[in-house]
Amino acid sequence: MKLSEKKIQKKKEDIILSAVKIVNEKGYQKATMEEIAAELLMTKGSLYYYFKNKEDLIFQCHEMVLVQAIEELQQHINVKQSNEEKLREMIKTHIQYAIEKKEMFNMIIKPDQTFSEDQLNPILLKRNEYAGLFDQVILAGIKTAEFTIDEPKIARMILLGSMNWIQQWYNPFGSKTIEELQQIYADYMLKVLK
Structure with a gap:
């Protein structure tokens, strides 16, 4: 270059x-x-x-946030540790993005409300890649008997859905810090999988 x-x-x-x-x-x-x-x-x-315009700029912002989030999750997956610990770190990362990049993350959750038809397909592919990383770790955890669930995809949807809802109620001036919420979410979500 x-x-x-x-x-x-x-x-x-x-x-x-x-x-x-x-x-x-x-x-x-x-x-x-x-x-x-x-x-x-x-x-x-x-x-x-x-x-080209605001939509193009926002599309590229969204793509950048998704790529960064995918890279962070991939780093957690690549660390030599239990699947439970990998998933714990992935949950913490997701919570951090959901809180700190709320508007961008909302576009990930509801991309059809923001992006054109041409932009929607690549966004959905990246979003599916992101969700697939959770599937990968959950399935690996089932194979190693760390998780005992029968429906891994439904478990992932419950996991991501509950974490995404944090944007509806999170208050930066509330009684819990982001770090405390990350820990609480990780503890509860991992109990669901056992």
Whole structure:
């Protein structure tokens, strides 16, 4: 990759990170290209050099968050430890993303409400890849008798569904820290699988 291409790629990443921040603060509908540009001390027009429109920028933000989440889960899977411990770390990671990147994560949960038909297919493929990592560890845990469930896919849907619901009630000023909630969720979810 040429130096100029690296600079363009770096600038796109900076824009995406700013967009993630603005969307997480304001929500998808209220986030504007002007605010994203202002965050980077750029003009709105200069954003269009890198992205076709707000939808394209948000799509790439979403893709970046999903890719990062998949990479983090994959790192937990690759660590030499029990399937129970792998799943515990995966649950903690999911909770962290669900809380800290709420707006982006909401788009993962309901992509058909945000993205065009052309954008939807790659998003659904990535989302299925993400869910498949949970399936992989749950199935491995069944084989090693760490988990004793009969319906691994349903167990995964219960697991992800309950973790996704945290966005509906989580209060950053509540009595539990993110770390405490991660631990509580992991403890309860792992009990379900035993």
